[in-house]
Amino acid sequence: MNYTQSTALEMARAIREGKVTSPELVQAAKARIEDVDGSIRAMTALDWEAAMRRAEEVQARIDRGEDMGRLAGVPMAIKDNICMRGLPAACGSKMLLEFNPPYDATAVDKLQGAGAVIVGHTNMDEFAMGSTTETSFHGATHNPWNLQKTPGGSSGGSAAAVAACELPCALGSDTGGSIRQPAAFCGVTGFKPTYGAVSRYGLIAYASSLDQIGPLARDAADCAAIYDIIHGKDVHDATTVDSVCGALDALDGGICGLRVGVPEEYFAKGLDEDVRARVLETAETLKGLGAQVENFSLGMVKYAVPAYYILACAEASSNLSRFDGIKYGYRADEAEDIVSLMSRSRTEGFGKEVRRRILLGTFVLSSGYYDAYYVKALKVKALIKQAFDAAFAKYDVILSPAAPTTALGIGQSLSDPLKMYLGDIYTVSVNLAGLPAVTFPCGFDRDGMPVGAQLIGPAHGDKTVLRAADAFQRATRFHKMTKGGAL
Amino acid sequence: MKWELVCGLEVHVEMNTRTKIFCGCTTEFGGAPNTHVCPVCTGQPGALPVLNRQVVENAMMTGLALGCDITRLTRFDRKNYFYPDLPKAYQISQLYAPICTKGGIEVTTEEGKKKFIRLHEIHMEEDAGKLVHDPWTESTLCDYNRCGVPLMEIVTEPDFRSAHEVIDFLTKLRSTLQFLGVSDCKMQEGSIRADLNISVRPAGGDKLGTRTEMKNMNSFKAIARAIDTEARRQIETLESGNKVVQETRRWDDNKDASFAMRSKENAQDYRYFPEPDLPPVYIDDAWLDKVRGSLPELADAKRVRYREQYRLTEHDIGILCQSARLCRLLEELVALGTEPKEAANWILSEVLRLCKEAGLDAGDLQLDAGRLAHIIELLTAGKLTRASARQALEAVFADDADVDAFIREKGLLVERDAGAVAAAVDQVLRDNPDAVKKFRTGNEKVYGFLTGQCMKLLRGKADPKDVNAALREALAQ
């Protein structure tokens, strides 16, 4: 089998059929990563010895005839903010450069229980705050489609690793689009499940009410297979819900009669012409497959980004307070008192964007501003959810672009934070409303960069959006166009 | 000018749940530093809290017992501040929707009048860790074993006008919490601690003066001292034409004085916001009814029942009802068949004496009611003398001795040997002709001496009743 041309499900099937072994796949992953990751820089931590041991163990169990599930033996990676024992989880930050998690995230536990072989961590924007993977202390990750461009972010390492065929799939996390936008920019499929469907236990928090772990892979089928493994109620995460399962088995290609709403506001000024054209073509393709596509007005769209940044920064300011130099992470030398120990450790350990968001978050929660900013944003969040509820009374899914543009050049967006925040316009409302959404490749722009479309579903409509994306992929070949060759 | 004290309390009570509020670590007191900890209570990145149901029910029980309104939709909030005893740098607490509001406790003023102290609220929160100064390295050591131990914070309105009222309130509150079984309320282990808000104003005024907050009191005595001292300090400040500064002060028990904490510790902006990691708690009628139904009998109800059902004296009831532990022992003894008065007598005379001798608080008493009941049963059946029974209880108290084995080993069982009793009586009468003569001429006082001589000959192993009967009979001849 051809390692760089195969999906995770194909690899696992090949293992079960005896055509390849898990250790051979891990070897192939190692070779490919050594070959191309020098220019991509998607991986931040790798442990091949542990991965090989693990692969041999899984292979032995498969050889004994044990049914370990549909992705057993497949090598994959996880984002640098997901805890796994034995693998430093740095969150792309100097603050956590040497942090060895004392426990496994629930998602990691479940993947390993299903025989997945986790080989390492992928790069990300520092503490998932960014949309370019440039703010990482490990350095920027490069887009396999054009090394001068960013892979998007914050799960840019996961997206780039899959796009460069280093690994068939990886976990990311999505707080305001951090799975979906890089997936779109790198021409892969990224899925953000319904809030609470996947346990956040072991995901180093950015904004607790918005964070969600999800897969990035070649196609919707792989995403569904990973979702089937990692989802479910968790005793360690009180915000998990009893969620739908059997996503992979629900992929039957049938979307006849599926009601697709296309929000007019998502195609207004500011949207790149090529992106607009590709997404509208996607609507046509869906129509051709039997879906009923209709334009409508969603409402509240322009308020999503400011509400998102208020809430996300507020929670982040609190979540990141625990990094004070005492229990783990960077500790400033020779601090003479406790206040300067904490203050210097934090100032020296955090990068600029992280510090900016902590300050913003502290401000909107501080005495005298809480109601005007934080409570106001919570109310706007309620209205945004209502707008989606109303839309899902009429439609099964909502189609939109994943981002206003394709991938930007490295260094192009860092100088203007507000401009960068506005790039999240199509993704953040999904997190505010706690909805499932998938982005998938739907063509290319004038420069040959991938364009991503997004399908949003109602809460617990995870299967529906995956089924729709899968149906599109059965009818198209964009997801098959990979950067599997020399880079 | 005549001044008036205005005081409010914030009482922190550690609950006696088995596990912490948000993780399964034990709440057991002590333990080597950082051995009762896990990723959740040490604030590891990525760890999440999950609420202990018992904590909510304990707070509900307390609220019901204190006549509070129970908040049907109660939530947790984050209180953000940096301090090395707080590993997440936020305390999960309740600000916007605390579990209980209103309610109160009736106290007795110095003049003997009844007065109702209103509660503002009761909320649930997590405790912080312990910081210890290390003199060798001139540094501070952080132990997170106490992090996440569940607390209730009981906040009163500023209704107190004297230290006496505060102490009476705390005594009644502690009793209620102990009867409810929600806290051990051991002040020396810090499981009940109070912060005081103290201000003064011209007597009879209705405007509140500037208040100071007093922390770190670890005994009722210290609380009373701190209130009086601080009120005097404020009055002196005002009378000398200065203003009271709103500040937090630390009570130093050794110096018998309070000191203002550094201003840095005073400036606080806690940036409370709803805890996103915990769904809200919705208390419906069914749950509330269930908890209400499980409320144990409190001191007031016990007083009535002990009077009417057990026929105990007001004096005995008064002492017993100060301690939930003693009430439990009494009720266990009665349930095991001991006559209530006899049970009360044993507790109030023997058990309390042993506690006192051992320097033990009655609340910490470890005594198996079954063993005491067995001793009393043997005594009543005439198989033990009162002195032997006492001896047996001491052994049970000291090292949980097995009663029957102890009695056998020490040969304490009363022997029913009528011949031996008759022989002993005979000999005593023969050996003490003077005493016998005195008795027969009407001197009843020597009777005790004669009984004592008989018991001595029998080495205390006869039933005094048997000896009594035989002696009376012999003397009557």
Next chain:
Amino acid sequence: MDERTLEYIAELSRLALPQEEKAELLAQMQQILDYMELLGAVDTEHAEPLIQAAGLKNVFREDVVQPSYDRERLMANAKKKLDGAYQVPRTVE
């Protein structure tokens, strides 16, 4: 936002403000806050704050003791330790 406010929230956040970053940061923060003012236009009079989109309630653990973690494992990431405790500059007497 003025410089004093910025310094105040920096102190609350335990972050130092490098002098050379202050002006730029202040301008950026102001720009972002101005943008957030957009929400002022939304009529939220009849909206209840939505804290959690999933709408969950009453999620509990039972009061059953779980084994605590091995101290060495949990404290392995701490830079300064003494006698099984985390060590910090003198904070209490």
